[in-house]
Amino acid sequence: MNLILLGPPGSGKGTQGERLQEDFRLPYYATGDILRAAVAEGSELGRAAQEYMDRGDLVPDEVIIGVIAERVERPEAADGFILDGFPRTVGQAEALAAEMEGLGRAITVAVLIDVDDEEVVRRLGGRRTCAKSGHVFHVDFDPPKHEGVCDVCGSRLIVRDDDRPEVIRHRLETYREKTMPLVDYYEELGVLKRVDGELEPEEVGNRIRALLATLRMEEEL
Numbered sequence: 230m231n232l233i234l235l236g237p238p239g240s241g242k243g244t245q246g247e248r249l250q251e252d253f254r255l256p257y258y259a260t261g262d263i264l265r266a267a268v269a270e271g272s273e274l275g276r277a278a279q280e281y282m283d284r285g286d287l288v289p290d291e292v293i294i295g296v297i298a299e300r301v302e303r304p305e306a307a308d309g310f311i312l313d314g315f316p317r318t319v320g321q322a323e324a325l326a327a328e329m330e331g332l333g334r335a336i337t338v339a340v341l342i343d344v345d346d347e348e349v350v351r352r353l354g355g356r357r358t359c360a361k362s363g364h365v366f367h368v369d370f371d372p373p374k375h376e377g378v379c380d381v382c383g384s385r386l387i388v389r390d391d392d393r394p395e396v397i398r399h400r401l402e403t404y405r406e407k408t409m410p411l412v413d414y415y416e417e418l419g420v421l422k423r424v425d426g427e428l429e430p431e432e433v434g435n436r437i438r439a440l441l442a443t444l445r446m447e448e449e450l
């Protein structure tokens with residue numbers, strides 16, 4: 230199961246990715262999390278990425294492609310993986326396809342989590358992220374048990390730098406321009422599946438699990 234989660238900022242890729250990782254016991258690679266960890270560490274990757282992330286721009290393809298290529302080659306990913314936030318450009322999708330071909334594999338499914346712009350603004354405006362575990366909450370839709378504190382590890386919850394209103398708008402423009410072409414790209418490859426991302430998180434998760442179960446059954450027939 231080589232799975233890609235596609236969708237605009239705030240569509241719930243991270244929320245669903247975390248759940249799918251538990252259900253399917255596959256490694257989960259979220260490029261936003263990887264880059265934020267690199268920025269926090271002050272590594273070369275983090276220094277190369279930070280200014281782009283703060284503006285809501287994509288980091289250059291040549292910075293991010295190697296990061297994911299190294300992960301999909303890991304033994305832990307031999308039975309599959311979940312990618313969240315990658316690919317985000319046609320160049321990245323082509324690089325991933327070449328990498329997979331080299332491994333004698335292909336993308337099984339690209340799940341598009343569909344959410345409109347107004348909902349994105351509402352969600353990202355209320356998102357709170359754990360400074361340590363990266364777990365996400367929402368002040369209205371998924372509040373933590375104690376305000377400002379992560380249910381999972383007890384660490385502090387923060388507002389991400391790129392969740393400021395002007396940056397959210399720019400991230401949406403970037404998504405439309407650079408990432409939306411991937412919807413056609415994966416549709417033409419016959420691996421695109423759409424899920425209504427505006428339903429309750431639990432229901433979105435159920436629908437994704439149902440479509441993955443159907444794909445597995447079809448593969449076994």
Ligand code: AP5
Nearest residue numbers: 238239240241242243244260261282288314352356367430
């Ligand atoms: P990244 O961290 O990947 O940001 P993103 O794609 O904009 O996605 P988000 O993390 O904002 O949202 P999400 O879809 O995961 O939603 P979430 O589950 O948190 O990337 C950050 C930056 O890194 C980029 O801008 C770029 O600079 C760089 N980058 C990353 N990958 C790159 C790449 N491949 N190439 C180049 N640059 C790259 O949910 C959002 C909120 O909504 C939460 O509060 C949640 O609780 C709530 N919520 C979730 N689901 C629901 C629901 N069904 N109903 C109600 N509320 C919900």
